[in-house]
Structure formats: C-alpha cells, structure tokens
Amino acid sequence: MATKLQLNVLSSEEVNSIYEKTLGILSTKGVKVNHPQALKILDKAGAAVNFDDQQVKFPKDVIEWALQTVPHQVTLASSDGKNDMILPHPSGKIYGGTCIQSMRYLDPDTNTYRDFTLSKVAEWYQLIDALDGIGTAAIITPGDVPEETSDIHGLKVAFENCSKPITLLAYSLESVEYLFELMLVKAGSEAALRKRPMLRISPTSFTPFEFKPMDIEEIIQACRYGVPLYPNALPISGATAPITIAGTVLLSSVEQLAMLVMAQLMNPGHPIILTAGDWTMDMSTGKCLMGSVEGALCIAATIQFVKDAFHIPVSASAYSDAYSPDGQAMSEKTLKGLLNAMAGVDVLGGIGRTGAPNTASPVALILDSNMVNIVNRTIMGVKVDDDTLALGDLLDTVPGGHFMERRHTLQHCREALRPELFMLPKSVEIWESEGGKDLYARGVDRYREIKKELQPEQLPEEVQREMNLIAKRADERLGK
Amino acid sequence: MAPYVELKENIILGEEDKVIEVVRTLLDAGNDPSEIMFEGLIRGMSEVGQKMKCGEMFIPEVLASAQAMRGGLELVKPLVVKEKLLDISMGKIVLGTVHGDLHGIGKNICSLMLQSEGFTVLDIGEDVPTEKFIEVAKQEQPDILGLSALMVNTMPVMKEVIEALERSGLRDKVRVMVGGAPISQAFADKIGADGYAPDAVAAIDKAKQLLSK
Numbered sequence: 258m259a260t261k262l263q264l265n266v267l268s269s270e271e272v273n274s275i276y277e278k279t280l281g282i283l284s285t286k287g288v289k290v291n292h293p294q295a296l297k298i299l300d301k302a303g304a305a306v307n308f309d310d311q312q313v314k315f316p317k318d319v320i321e322w323a324l325q326t327v328p329h330q331v332t333l334a335s336s337d338g339k340n341d342m343i344l345p346h347p348s349g350k351i352y353g354g355t356c357i358q359s360m361r362y363l364d365p366d367t368n369t370y371r372d373f374t375l376s377k378v379a380e381w382y383q384l385i386d387a388l389d390g391i392g393t394a395a396i397i398t399p400g401d402v403p404e405e406t407s408d409i410h411g412l413k414v415a416f417e418n419c420s421k422p423i424t425l426l427a428y429s430l431e432s433v434e435y436l437f438e439l440m441l442v443k444a445g446s447e448a449a450l451r452k453r454p455m456l457r458i459s460p461t462s463f464t465p466f467e468f469k470p471m472d473i474e475e476i477i478q479a480c481r482y483g484v485p486l487y488p489n490a491l492p493i494s495g496a497t498a499p500i501t502i503a504g505t506v507l508l509s510s511v512e513q514l515a516m517l518v519m520a521q522l523m524n525p526g527h528p529i530i531l532t533a534g535d536w537t538m539d540m541s542t543g544k545c546l547m548g549s550v551e552g553a554l555c556i557a558a559t560i561q562f563v564k565d566a567f568h569i570p571v572s573a574s575a576y577s578d579a580y581s582p583d584g585q586a587m588s589e590k591t592l593k594g595l596l597n598a599m600a601g602v603d604v605l606g607g608i609g610r611t612g613a614p615n616t617a618s619p620v621a622l623i624l625d626s627n628m629v630n631i632v633n634r635t636i637m638g639v640k641v642d643d644d645t646l647a648l649g650d651l652l653d654t655v656p657g658g659h660f661m662e663r664r665h666t667l668q669h670c671r672e673a674l675r676p677e678l679f680m681l682p683k684s685v686e687i688w689e690s691e692g693g694k695d696l697y698a699r700g701v702d703r704y705r706e707i708k709k710e711l712q713p714e715q716l717p718e719e720v721q722r723e724m725n726l727i728a729k730r731a732d733e734r735l736g737k
Numbered sequence: 738m739a740p741y742v743e744l745k746e747n748i749i750l751g752e753e754d755k756v757i758e759v760v761r762t763l764l765d766a767g768n769d770p771s772e773i774m775f776e777g778l779i780r781g782m783s784e785v786g787q788k789m790k791c792g793e794m795f796i797p798e799v800l801a802s803a804q805a806m807r808g809g810l811e812l813v814k815p816l817v818v819k820e821k822l823l824d825i826s827m828g829k830i831v832l833g834t835v836h837g838d839l840h841g842i843g844k845n846i847c848s849l850m851l852q853s854e855g856f857t858v859l860d861i862g863e864d865v866p867t868e869k870f871i872e873v874a875k876q877e878q879p880d881i882l883g884l885s886a887l888m889v890n891t892m893p894v895m896k897e898v899i900e901a902l903e904r905s906g907l908r909d910k911v912r913v914m915v916g917g918a919p920i921s922q923a924f925a926d927k928i929g930a931d932g933y934a935p936d937a938v939a940a941i942d943k944a945k946q947l948l949s950k
Contacts, residue, residue, distance in 0.1 A: 358889055360919070370923065404893040428890040429837070469839060495797075496842050540795040543846050543937030545918060614935075615889070615919045 259640035261349040264599035266558040269565070275503070276566045279510045280317050287314035288466045288515045292473035295519070302522035315518050323521035324567055331485050331528040331570050333393065333422035334453035336443075336714065340421045342392045344530060344570035344603045349636070351598050352392025353629035354424055354572065355385055356610030357459075359617035360398040363581060365701045370616060372400035375414060382418035383711035384619055384704075390626030390633075391608055393457070395424035397617065403736030406728065409435045413724050416443045418713045423456035424487070424606070430471040435731040437478050442723040451483030457530060461489040462512035464497040476516065480524035487530040487572055488516035493545055494555065495538040502555045505535055509559050510566075517567070530604065533559035533573040533597075547576035547612060548589035556593065557600040564601040573597045574607030575625075581611055582621040582697055590625060594632045605629060620700040623707070627676050634674040678703060741777040744809070748781035749788070751801030753808040760809040770816035778809050779825065779855070786854055789938065796850065796937065803853030827855040828880040828948045831873055833865035835884055835898060838891035843917060843937070847883065850937040851944060867894065867901050874907050880948055883940075884930075886917045895920075896928040912947045916940060 267275070287305070290296055290313045300306040305314040315323075333342040342352050362381070364371050373381070378399045385394040396411035408428040415423050416439065427433045436458075444450035458479050460472035479486050490512040492498030498505040513531045520527045535555040536545040546552060556573045563571045575593035579586035594605055608629065609622035639645075650665050660666050678699050682688045694702070716724075744763070747755040756778075763773050785802045788794040794802075832848050834841050841863045848860045861873055874882055882902070884895045895915050902908040914932040915925050925933035932947050934940035 358919075360889060361921075361923075398889055404890060407889065428888065463839060493842065496846065538796075538846075539936075540797060541789075541792050542939070543796055543843075543850065544935060545843075614921045614924075 258642075259638040262599050262636045262638045263601070264557065264561070264596065266554065266561050266600060267565075271503075272562055272565045275507055275510060275562055278507055279514055279566075280320055282507075282511045283315045283320060283515060283518070284317050285314065286466070287312045288462075288468065288512070289313075290468050290473060290519075292468070292470050292477075295473045295477060298477075298523055299519060304518075304522065313515075315515065319522070320514065320518055323518040326521045326525045327517060327529050327567070327569055328526060329568050329570075331457075331530055332453075333457055333485060334455045335422055336420045336455060340392070342422050342604075346603065350633045351602055351629065351636070352604045353388075353390045353608045353626055354393045354574075354604045354606035355391060355395045355608045355622065356574075356576075356606070356617055357395035357424060357426060358398055358428075359610065359615050360400060361613070361616045363611060363613075363616060363618040363620070365618075365620050365704050370613065373397055373617075374401045375399045375410065378411065378414045379418045379713060380708070380711060381617070381619065381622075382415050383713060384622055384707060386419050386421060387707050387711065388623065388626040390629035391421065391622075393422045393424045393604065394419045395606070396426070398428075398615075403732050405429065405735040405737060406432060406435070406731045408432050409439065409728055409731045412436055412439050413728050416714070416724065417716060417721070420714060424459070425456050426459040426461065426489075427471055427475055429735075430474055431735050432731065433471065433474050433478055435727055435735075437482060437484075438727045439724055440482070440484065442720055442727065447482060454484050454528075457485040457487045459487045459489045459532065460516055461491060462516065464490060464492045464512060465508055466512070468516070473519075476520055477523065480520055480527050483524070483527070485528040485530060486516070486520055487532050488513050488520075489532040489534060491534045491536065493536045493538050494551065495540060496545075498535075502551055502558060505555050506558045506562060509533065509535065509555075510562055513563070514567070517569075530570040530572050531563050531567065532606075533557075533563065533571060533602070535559070546578055548578040548585075548593070550592070553589075553593045553596050557596040560597055560600040560602045570603040571601065572604040572606055573602045574610075575605055575628075576607040576610055576612070578612040580613045580616075582618050582624050582700065586611065586621065587624065587628070587696070591628055591632070594628055595635060598632045598636045605632070619704050620697060623700050623703050624678065624696065627678050630674065631676055741773075741780070744773070744777035745781035745784060748778065748802050748806050748809075749785055749794075751798060751805050753801075753805040756805045756809040757812065760812045764812065764816070770813040771818070774810065774813045774817055774825075778806050778813070782806050782853065782855065786941075790942075796846070799853050800849055803849070806853075825855065826857045828944065829857045829859070829877065830881040830883055830944065831859045831861060831870075831877055831879040832883040832885065833861040833870060833873075834863040835886050835891050835894040836864055836866050837894060838886050838888050839863050840887035840917075841885070843887070844883070844885040846937045847885075847916065847934075847940045850941055854941045856944060867898050870898050871901050871905050871907065874902065874911055875905070879911055881912045881914055881932075881944055883914045883916070886915075886920065889919060892917070892919060892924065895930070899929050914940070914943060914947065 331344045402410040460475040490509040537549045537552045575590045577586040577589035608625040912931040915930045932943045934943040
C-alpha cells in the first residue's frame, strides 16, 4: 500500500502548545454569544455564562468531554446514494467542494461578468453533478428572486438540480427556519434527515471572539435536526486576527472549538466538520487577500492542528485572488490544494471561485475539478512492493532493452492519471492549426460539451410542490 | 538639520515622542504655530500619503505617522487662529455599516486611513438604521456618506439608504461611497452610488476625486 503524502507544518510540541493555549483562552477569556436562548442552554449544560455581557467560558473538563464526544467520522448523503461523502475518505483522498454565495459568474460564452439567475444557478448545480472532482455543492445566490430569500431559493434550486451533498449557510436569521423546512421536505422526515443528512450547514464566527444570532441559530437548529455542522472561522491576519500565522491559527482554533463545544453541549455526538480559513490583509492597500502564501500556510497549519489535536474531519478552501481563471489562479489554487491535502484536509472548498467580488466561473469549476484529481493522485504517493519494484523485470532486461512489451507494463498501463484538459495534441503544429488554445479556452470547449448533457434532478411531484410552497411563503413573509 | 525637516522625518518614522519634543522646541523658539502646523505637520503627513500611494509605506506605518502627527497637532491647534483651522480638513465624511450588518473592520481601517489623510471622519458604527444615516446626514452635513456592507443580504440596504436620501431631499447635497468585500463597481453603479473603492487606500483617492468635482 502507498503511503499518503503528509506535511507537518507544525511539530508535535507546537501542536500541544496551541492546544493548551486554545483551551486556556476558552476557559479564562471565553467568547461572546449573542443569543439569549443559547446562553440559557449553555449555562444549563455546564458552561460559565455571564448573561450581562453575553460572555461564555468553557471549563477545560467540558471542552475535553466535547472532544471525546464529537464523532471522528461524518457521512453526508447524496440523493441517489452514489456520491455519499464519507469523511475522512476511506482511502485518504480529498473531496472538492464548490465556492459559496457567489452572486455573479464569468460567462464563458461572452467573457463578461453577469449576475446569476435561477436558470444559470440550475445549470451550475447540474455542472457540479457532472464533474468527478467535486463532492459537495455549495449554495449560490440567484439575482432574480427577492434578495431577502435568495439563500432559500439557492437551496431549493440545489435540491432540484444536484444529487450531491449540499453545503449551506444562512444569509439571515429569518431565513433559517425556511431552510430547515426545505431540508425536511427533501429528506422526507426528521428521522430520514437525521439518518442520511444531505447537507452540512456553516455557522461562522464574528472574529474575533464573537458569534452573531444567525450563526448560533444555525447551530441550535442543526443540533435539533441532526444536520452536520461545518463551523467556520474567517480571521483576517493583520486586521481581525494577529498578523502572524501562529497567532491566527490560535484564534481560529479558539473560535472553531467554541462552536464544536456548543454543538456537543446542545446535542452530544453531533457531527462536525471544522473549517480552516484565513485571509490576509495586504498591508500596502488594505485589501483582503485570499491567495497569499502566508494564508496558505496558515490554513495548512490549522488543518494539521485540527487533525492532530481534535481528530475530526476538516474543510478548507483553495481560493485565489486572480479575477479570472488564469495562470495566477491555477498556481495559487494548486499550491493551496496540495498544501491543504498534505496537511490532512478532507474537503477542499472554493472550487469554481474567482478573485473578483462574489464571482464564480463555470470554466474555473471544470479546471479546479481537474486540479482536485491531480492533487488526489499526488497525495496517494508511491506504492512500493514486490510488484511495483519490478525487480524480476529489471534483472531480466538486457542493457539497451525496453519494457514496452512486458506483461508488467500491460498490467499497469492504464493507471497513470491523464487529466483530460492537459492532454494536448501530439505536436505544437497540430495545436496551432486547431486554434492554439490555452487552458482557459480548452476549459470553455469542455464546458460547452458537458452543457449538452446536463439534466436536472427528478424530484417526486409532492416534494417539488411542497418546496415551491415553502419558497412562496418565504417570499411573501420576508420579501420586500 | 532644518527644524521642519526634522519634524517631517519623525512623522514619517512614526516617532510621536520625538514629534512632540520638536514641536515644543519650535514653539519655545518663537516659531509661528500655524507655520509649524502647515509646513511641518501637515506637509509631513502629505509626504507620508505620497509614500503610501507608491507602496513605499504600509498601512500600520501610516497609522503610526498619523498618531505622531496628532501628538504634535494637539500642541499647536489651540494656538492657531480659528480661520486658519478651517483649511486643515480635506472634507467631512460620515461612515457606517448598514442595518443588519455587524461587520466593521474594513470601515474602521478606512476611517483611520481617511483621517490620516486629513479628512474629518465621523464613524457612526455598525448595524446603523437607515433613518439614522439620514438624521446624521441632516445634522452633520457631510461631504461624503460612506456605506459599508459585508453580507449578501445587507448589500441591498445600501440602495435603501440612497433612496431615503432622495426622499429626504438630501441626495444632491451629499456624495455616497460604498465598499465592502462583496461590493463591486457594477453594484455601485446599479444602486446609484457616486463612488466605490475596493480597499482603504483606494478609498482615499476616490474621496478626493469626488470632492474635486
């Protein structure tokens, strides 16, 4: 068996140091939880709550209990059972996860930025279903619905067009109940949702050290229905977090662990996938960078810390600052993808995102899915055994001979990864005669091919009808 | 070293104690307070601004310089005639994060940078009700109203503020700038904002550009 490639950004002493300090901060300083009902729940469950300033401290024994209780494996269900996500993957591979919340996309046909519409969102999800490097689809924001219910419509369209597990976050406190109503209708019942949850939902910390009502409400509702959580900390090094990588890792760990403990106190054994995130502030302009090397290292360090200290699945994103899927995008994403995968990430998110504000790209979706496959092959490493060493063949081959007709070659000849977008014509002259297309142009061609075969999900009539009613009710009550 | 050169250099270095010491020495020597202010302190910050624009100085360094300058300014301001003080400010800006949005880090960095560049900034905080923007706009009569949003569902509130300004008859009296991670020029154009900046440094240039029109 091959040894999976592994990267230790932190030494075991460093992991221990961060662990002790994380527990120290949570038990002595605590975090602010802006949700009266949650404060009561946490107080009753053993946290030290100050109701006046909403500050919650978690005693060390409570934290350690939570870390014993949280499951080490999480399964997200696909609607047809063919694309379930088992985290960690049994063979050590990573799953790709698409970018979340995007409102605009780079149109491959016109090369212009356009707002997502319901039909384009549907196409996006169908494209995700067709790409083998992608495990989970995150919700996208359609622009032709009421702004107040765009997350609700985003989830509905996801259920209508994608069989893969969904990654979700609520856009407002008011929409949380409708999102869970949609989940229940899709699953069929509370029991079915709990048994085979088809999505994960993300509460996000309000860095530093605070949690907003909407995010705590997500935790409460997810715990009520057994929907896996993927708590997200989004520190900005130098702005909302220390400028140094280690300081950001520590802050991120505190906030993620706080959400993990809260969930365990509300529902012991609740499935959690932590999320390592970091943006860095460009000290020259104040711009938040998503693709910096320091950010990549910070995320990799956080991933390793979560794995070594908490032993649970972890997500992280491979974003780039490039405004289009160009060479910068591929190099930043591949660097991050490889670092994250070697550090132990289970879900590599951000697939399909560009560096332009809230903008996705269908071609980037295809190129990034390609990248996930390359990363997966890379981290699987080198298998060394009697067969792969080919000692017998080596001893048997004369000087100047070849291996082309060997049985061993025949047996293994189809194992090498052949990333389709990288398989160029045999000569540069042929390539030029076919248009001399670069990677992006080849991605556009591939998009056009796949598009011809896209299909929506076939939902039972009553499920579709119920979902339509939920969305309509949400529009009437929340829309302006 | 010529006195104002020493003052300017210490502003660039962000040495607040040294700036205060030099200003005191200059005042004790009988130098004109308004000359110290304009030729030393403000000119020093202007050089900082130039260095920031060409990438030679970074934001934390600019903020340290601004802090150093303010240290000196506190000594001379009470001694400068009122009329001359009116020339200091580049313009008045009210900043706030729109209703429903608690995020403020980008706005706070913008506030610091705009102040360091000489703007008078009134930061009215986060989750600001639309009515409060209008109330403050009436009271303070700013040159620019800066709106910040970080979330997909709070971006539309920016348009509500602009519409509220129109209903109140204030729209042509104040320029509106918008910013935040999900905001783009296309969005700013769509909602009728006068300006958009992708980061704090760009916000300074845009503010100056809007006020020069």
